[in-house]
Each structure stands twice: as C-alpha cells, then as structure tokens.
Amino acid sequence: MVDAVFLLRFYNDYFYTLYYPTIPLTDGTGEFTKGMAGWTQVEEYQDDFTVLKNWRVSKFADKEEKLAAMSVEDILKDEELKSYAVATSKVLFGDYCAGCHAAGGAGNPNFPILADDDWLWGGSVKQIETAMVNGRIGNMPAKGMMGNLSEQEMQDVTDYVMALSEGKGEDVAFTAGKAAYTKGMCLACHGPAGKPLAPTGSANLTDQVWRFTGLPGADLRTEAYNTIAYGVNVKKDGQYIAGTRQAYMPSFKERLPDADVNIKRLAIYVHALGGGQ
Ligand code: HEC
Ligand code: HEC
Structure with missing residues (x-):
C-alpha cells in the first residue's frame, strides 16, 4: 500500500508548484521542509485532501500576505514568519544567488561570503535587503586614491x-x-x-x-x-x-519573480545564514 503521508507530500509539492510556481517548498532532497509550521497538523487531515488544500491555502496565503505587507525588521521579530521565510528561501537562493555566492552563501573567489559576519555593506537585515534592491558596486582606484604610488x-x-x-x-x-x-x-x-x-x-x-x-x-x-x-x-x-x-552585484528588483516578497524572504534567509547583525 502506498504510504498516505508520501502521497500527501507529493500532493503538497505538486499543488504548491501550481499555486506558487516560483516559491520552492522542498529543500531539494524531496523531503518536505522540516520545521515548516503546522506540518504535524497535516496528519489530522490525511483522508480529506479538500480540507487539507483549504487549510494550506489559507495557512500560506496568510503568511505570504504578511511577508508582502511587513518590513524586513518586523518579519525578523516574528519567529514563526521568520522560520517560514527561511524554509521557503533555500531553492530560491540556489537558483538566483548561489551561482555567485555558492550554496549556503559560502562565497566563491571574487564573490563575498554571505555566511560570516564580515560585511562590506553592513549585515543588518535592511542593508541586506538594500543590496538586492539596488545592487552593489564596489570601487577602488588603482595605485591609491590619486593613482600616484611608485x-x-x-x-x-x-x-x-x-x-x-x-x-x-x-x-x-x-x-x-x-x-x-x-x-x-x-x-x-x-x-x-x-x-x-x-x-x-x-x-x-x-x-x-x-x-x-x-x-x-x-x-x-x-x-x-x-x-x-x-x-x-x-x-x-x-x-x-x-x-x-x-565586482558587481546586480539589482534583483527586475530579476526575481515576485520580487516584492521574494527579496524580503531572501533577506531574512541571508541574515539567518550566520552573520546577520
Ligand atoms: C552575478 C553574481 C551575483 C549574483 C547572482 C548575486 N550576487 Fe550578491 N554580490 C555579488 C558581488 C560581486 C557582491 C559584492 C559587490 C561589491 O563588490 O561591493 C555581492 C554582494 C552581496 C551582498 C552584500 C555583501 C556584503 O558583504 O555586504 C549581499 C547581501 C548579496 N550580495 C546578496 C545576494 C543575494 C541574496 C543574491 C540572490 C538574490 C545575490 N546576492 C546574487 C555578486 C552576485
Ligand atoms: C575609494 C575607496 C577605496 C580606496 C581609496 C582603496 N580601496 Fe581597497 N578596496 C575598496 C573596495 C570597494 C574593495 C573591494 C571590496 C572588497 O574589499 O572586497 C577593496 C579591496 C581591497 C583589497 C582586497 C581585499 C580582499 O579581500 O581581497 C585590498 C588588499 C585593498 N583594497 C587594499 C587597498 C590599499 C592598500 C589601498 C590604498 C593604496 C586601497 N585599498 C584603497 C575600496 C578602496
């Protein structure tokens, strides 16, 4: 017999791929993201996909609305919303950021590490958000400010x-x-x-x-x-x-789908990588 929980997981993935095509809800291993708020409650609805569906839609729609409406500082103060943002960011980070910053923000040669507390532009969640909104371009003149070093x-x-x-x-x-x-x-x-x-x-x-x-x-x-x-x-x-x-970090305002909410989501994620201030 096929495991009902497996079916539910499959159903969840499938459903959310349709409903939120740009927001990944798995961590890439096929496991439903652990710690996703309310997962344990799912078992109560095992027999009834419709109830589950309605429950999930309302559950996540509510969170998505909050993400859209709240400032990153306020999201950070709300533990449940923060976990939700982190859990729904991993694949997004993999698709849009890891090419330069490496998985988990570990950094590549020429690209800054995001998972430490060494920040070029500041590690507050607001500064991290601004990096994605505006992009960042560092400038250093050759041979000193006036180019006059022997x-x-x-x-x-x-x-x-x-x-x-x-x-x-x-x-x-x-x-x-x-x-x-x-x-x-x-x-x-x-x-x-x-x-x-x-x-x-x-x-x-x-x-x-x-x-x-x-x-x-x-x-x-x-x-x-x-x-x-x-x-x-x-x-x-x-x-x-x-x-x-x-050394150039592009703006993600036009690059990310649903940038309004996804930039905030990723700012919370990057802040949580280890070095947020
Ligand atoms: C094309 C390569 C590239 C991509 C893709 C990219 N970045 Fe960057 N990012 C950079 C570079 C280069 C810098 C450093 C800019 C500088 O020299 O000031 C940077 C800087 C940053 C900073 C500031 C780091 C600090 O130390 O202050 C943050 C935060 C950041 N990126 C987050 C992201 C996130 C989140 C994504 C995915 C949405 C992303 N980046 C995608 C190249 C990239
Ligand atoms: C106008 C601002 C500015 C001035 C002046 C400047 N730098 Fe820089 N420097 C930067 C920026 C921006 C970067 C690139 C961001 C980074 O450090 O990763 C950088 C990077 C560096 C790095 C590379 C660090 C690394 O992690 O690989 C060295 C070394 C360095 N600077 C030394 C100097 C020295 C020595 C001088 C004077 C002769 C100087 N800089 C003058 C802004 C400046």
Whole structure:
C-alpha cells in the first residue's frame, strides 16, 4: 500500500508548484521542509485532501500576505514568519544567488561570503535587503586614491596590508608601507588601521578573509598586490581596464519573480545564514 503521508507530500509539492510556481517548498532532497509550521497538523487531515488544500491555502496565503505587507525588521521579530521565510528561501537562493555566492552563501573567489559576519555593506537585515534592491558596486582606484604610488611604495603597501591581516601592522618593519597607505589615502575607505569606519563596500583588511584570491593555489600577496595595482571596477573610456577586479552585484528588483516578497524572504534567509547583525 502506498504510504498516505508520501502521497500527501507529493500532493503538497505538486499543488504548491501550481499555486506558487516560483516559491520552492522542498529543500531539494524531496523531503518536505522540516520545521515548516503546522506540518504535524497535516496528519489530522490525511483522508480529506479538500480540507487539507483549504487549510494550506489559507495557512500560506496568510503568511505570504504578511511577508508582502511587513518590513524586513518586523518579519525578523516574528519567529514563526521568520522560520517560514527561511524554509521557503533555500531553492530560491540556489537558483538566483548561489551561482555567485555558492550554496549556503559560502562565497566563491571574487564573490563575498554571505555566511560570516564580515560585511562590506553592513549585515543588518535592511542593508541586506538594500543590496538586492539596488545592487552593489564596489570601487577602488588603482595605485591609491590619486593613482600616484611608485613601484616601491606599491611593494611596501602590499607588505603592510599582509602585515595588517596578521595583526602586525604596528611593527616597525612596516613603517614605509604604513606611510604609503597614508599617501595612497587607503584609509579613506579601509579605515586608519585597515578597518573601515563605516560600511561603504570596502573590505576589512585586518582579518584573514580574502575575497580576491585568484585561481586555486595563487599567492595571496601577489593577489593583494594586483588588487592594489589595478583596483576594483576601474574603467577607462567606459571599459574595464585590464587586470581590474570586476565586482558587481546586480539589482534583483527586475530579476526575481515576485520580487516584492521574494527579496524580503531572501533577506531574512541571508541574515539567518550566520552573520546577520
Ligand atoms: C552575478 C553574481 C551575483 C549574483 C547572482 C548575486 N550576487 Fe550578491 N554580490 C555579488 C558581488 C560581486 C557582491 C559584492 C559587490 C561589491 O563588490 O561591493 C555581492 C554582494 C552581496 C551582498 C552584500 C555583501 C556584503 O558583504 O555586504 C549581499 C547581501 C548579496 N550580495 C546578496 C545576494 C543575494 C541574496 C543574491 C540572490 C538574490 C545575490 N546576492 C546574487 C555578486 C552576485
Ligand atoms: C575609494 C575607496 C577605496 C580606496 C581609496 C582603496 N580601496 Fe581597497 N578596496 C575598496 C573596495 C570597494 C574593495 C573591494 C571590496 C572588497 O574589499 O572586497 C577593496 C579591496 C581591497 C583589497 C582586497 C581585499 C580582499 O579581500 O581581497 C585590498 C588588499 C585593498 N583594497 C587594499 C587597498 C590599499 C592598500 C589601498 C590604498 C593604496 C586601497 N585599498 C584603497 C575600496 C578602496
């Protein structure tokens, strides 16, 4: 005999694929998402698909309406709605975000990790939402703010940056690099000692989190030197200059189906990945 619960699960998937074609309700393993509010109640309705259907429609329609109406901050305060948003985001994240940020937001070379507490643009749920609404484009000029660092200063400042990541920035060995850091006005974006004073899209240089790591096995110092030498998103005559780091997060306002509600859903999910503030 076919398991009634299996049938119900199949029915649920099928039904919701029709009803909410863009909102995935399974986690990809075929298992109905665990922790989905009210799942245990389903058993009570085993014999009656119609009752179940009506129950589910009202259950989720209500939640979807709330997601649409509430601010991300308020959704975050509502535990049940928050779990619902997280549970219904996984496949969506896989389809629209993981290509760049990797599954679970683990990050790929060139793309920031979303599952840590190291934020370029801030880790509040509102800032995460804004990233998807507007997109994000980081900018760093080549060879310092004025582009006037000599080759020697470039080498020195690279040594200083490597030292900062190891907590050795104050070591006398790096005095020349620190001076080049000041001359290049790196502090305007990265902060006086490698830590941005406010989230403006520039990295914290005092941690061990490197975004531009090049190909597997590449030398970190060389990669850091290249970032400083060619900058981030540097254009000349409308074209990226050779060697510049292209780092661009598109806006998802037009890209995501049902963006109004799905951006909020994903903001809650990303916030919950581990590093939300
Ligand atoms: C085409 C590649 C690409 C896709 C697809 C993409 N992102 Fe991004 N995302 C980026 C890049 C690159 C950055 C960093 C931009 C910068 O340099 O400032 C970024 C930055 C972010 C940030 C800010 C991170 C921080 O540290 O402050 C968030 C949040 C974010 N993305 C979420 C998402 C979500 C959610 C999705 C799916 C809807 C998504 N991204 C899809 C490339 C992408
Ligand atoms: C106008 C702002 C700005 C200035 C000035 C600036 N940077 Fe950056 N820097 C950025 C942004 C934006 C990024 C890319 C986002 C990120 O860090 O992931 C970046 C990235 C980097 C990285 C790569 C970090 C990584 O994780 O791979 C290094 C190294 C770096 N900057 C060093 C410097 C040094 C040294 C100077 C001065 C010579 C400098 N920056 C000047 C904004 C700036």
